[in-house]
Amino acid sequence: MNNTEVIAKLCHIIDLQNVIIQAQAMELNQLGAVAQAEQIAAARTAYAEAMGEEAPT
Numbered sequence: 001m002n003n004t005e006v007i008a009k010l011c012h013i014i015d016l017q018n019v020i021i022q023a024q025a026m027e028l029n030q031l032g033a034v035a036q037a038e039q040i041a042a043a044r045t046a047y048a049e050a051m052g053e054e055a056p057t
Contacts, residue, residue, distance in 0.1 A: 011051065
């Protein structure tokens with residue numbers, strides 16, 4: 001397995017983890033927990049930039 005394949009697999013794992021974390025954040029928000037919106041937005045922006053994607057709005 002070359003470096004590009006390893007990076008692609010790691011990115012896929014990160015994508016899956018992001019889905020889980022976002023679902024958990026939504027559940028916590030529904031329970032009245034404090035949502036760390038600024039930190040979540042910063043992380044999403046940094047991730048999008050690292051993946052060469054457009055930052056979410």
